[in-house]
Amino acid sequence: MLRYFTAGESHGETLVAFLSGMPARLEIDQAFVDRELWRRQQGFGRGGRMKIERDSAHIVSGVRHGKTIGSPIAILIANKDWKNWQEILPVEAGDPEKHKRVASPRPGHADLAGALKYNFPEARYVLERASARESTSRVALGAIAKLFLRRLGIEVLSHVIAVGKAALGNAEVPWEKLQELHAKSEVLLNCADAQAEERMKAEVDQALRTGDSVGGVFEVVAHGVPPGLGTYAQWDERLDGMLAQAVMSLQAVKAVEIGTGVGSALSFGAAVHDEIGYSAGQASAFTGFTRASNHAGGIEGGVSNGEDILVRGYLKPISTLRRPLGSVDFATREPVKAAYERSDVCVVPAAGVAGEAMVALTLAKCALEKFGGDSLEETLRNYEGYRQQLKRF
Numbered sequence: 001m002l003r004y005f006t007a008g009e010s011h012g013e014t015l016v017a018f019l020s021g022m023p024a025r026l027e028i029d030q031a032f033v034d035r036e037l038w039r040r041q042q043g044f045g046r047g048g049r050m051k052i053e054r055d056s057a058h059i060v061s062g063v064r065h066g067k068t069i070g071s072p073i074a075i076l077i078a079n080k081d082w083k084n085w086q087e088i089l090p091v092e093a094g095d096p097e098k099h100k101r102v103a104s105p106r107p108g109h110a111d112l113a114g115a116l117k118y119n120f121p122e123a124r125y126v127l128e129r130a131s132a133r134e135s136t137s138r139v140a141l142g143a144i145a146k147l148f149l150r151r152l153g154i155e156v157l158s159h160v161i162a163v164g165k166a167a168l169g170n171a172e173v174p175w176e177k178l179q180e181l182h183a184k185s186e187v188l189l190n191c192a193d194a195q196a197e198e199r200m201k202a203e204v205d206q207a208l209r210t211g212d213s214v215g216g217v218f219e220v221v222a223h224g225v226p227p228g229l230g231t232y233a234q235w236d237e238r239l240d241g242m243l244a245q246a247v248m249s250l251q252a253v254k255a256v257e258i259g260t261g262v263g264s265a266l267s268f269g270a271a272v273h274d275e276i277g278y279s280a281g282q283a284s285a286f287t288g289f290t291r292a293s294n295h296a297g298g299i300e301g302g303v304s305n306g307e308d309i310l311v312r313g314y315l316k317p318i319s320t321l322r323r324p325l326g327s328v329d330f331a332t333r334e335p336v337k338a339a340y341e342r343s344d345v346c347v348v349p350a351a352g353v354a355g356e357a358m359v360a361l362t363l364a365k366c367a368l369e370k371f372g373g374d375s376l377e378e379t380l381r382n383y384e385g386y387r388q389q390l391k392r393f
């Protein structure tokens with residue numbers, strides 16, 4: 001069973017990521033893991049923090065001589081900013097004079113709810129863990145899940161389909177185009193259409209000018225997924241439900257859509273269901289069944305159907321504003337402006353990368369549940385048997 005946890009504070013010494021259940025003998029490409037971490041740090045509208053950090057995964061267990069050995073994988077990702085925070089946020093008692101309070105909770109952030117829950121007089125410790133710096137650990141784990149999925153012929157990528165009011169007209173982007181986007185060494189807003197990307201940039205520019213922030217929508221695409229992952233047999237084993245929780249759990253994601261689910265809810269059935277055909281000659285990678293469209297986003301009945309899996313994450317605008325909204329001082333209860341701490345203004349491309357990680361981890365978990373295997377060879381053998389069964393269907 002694939003299980004994973006993360007630990008670490010935003011300005012602590014290091015982030016920690018833990019993954020257990022990955023089969024032995026999977027090759028780990030360290031450069032690939034670090035590139036995924038780099039991708040999470042990119043995008044127009046990121047704050048100063050991303051200029052300080054240059055994330056790198058320091059794998060300390062579970063991988064030997066370049067391959068997994070079946071034991072739990074632990075990864076450390078150092079916070080370069082720690083050198084400036086050692087006295088502000090020490091593990092030991094330290095000097096209270098040096099602490100850096102978050103004196104007035106930010107509307108939209110976890111500050112107030114977290115302080116009430118954990119009985120903190122102010123929100124420093126809340127911010128430290130609620131911060132999306134945590135998603136770095138998930139991206140490191142997701143990279144390992146991607147390396148595993150790749151061996152099954154499955155790839156996971158993302159693109160941005162809206163920033164604020166600027167949206168990609170036709171969100172049906174060919175897989176090859178996504179690969180091109182992924183290969184770029186510079187990321188603006190990770191949009192497949194240059195004109196739409198310029199309009200998206202203008203939205204971010206406006207937010208930068210006015211001390212505001214802006215949200216948007218990313219789409220994660222999983223390519224090469226066989227039919228049969230997830231099941232309708234039990235409510236918590238449905239693939240759509242698992243993906244929804246995985247992506248919704250990312251900071252600032254407030255809605256998750258599978259395929260064109262939202263638009264489909266406002267349409268007639270004949271316009272949205274994906275007609276089925278059969279062509280033995282032009283068989284897909286798995287079967288001879290074909291689809292005229294993919295509004296379902298590759299999942300029907302909680303089961304993957306062999307089409308690309310499409311998962312969209314809807315992000316609210318960042319809640320730390322340079323022109324802060326009204327709040328209350330934790331100590332005096334007097335009305336004040338909400339706290340401001342160096343912040344991103346738009347994070348949709350980065351959230352897409354974190355979304356990829358969550359989708360990859362979910363698919364890897366489902367694939368391991370279906371095919372099992374303590375070693376990669378065993379998993380691949382079982383998978384090949386299933387592929388033969390599909391071919392013979």
Ligand SMILES: Cc1cc2nc3c(=O)[nH]c(=O)nc-3n(C[C@H](O)[C@H](O)[C@H](O)COP(=O)(O)O)c2cc1C
Nearest residue numbers: 109110130131132251252319320343344347350351
């Ligand atoms: C990649 C990424 C980066 C983020 N950066 C910031 C940031 O710099 N400042 C901020 O206030 N919120 C940022 N957020 C969003 C907050 O972490 C999030 O709004 C907060 O934890 C409250 O959680 P919720 O929005 O899910 O309710 C970021 C989110 C993501 C996905």
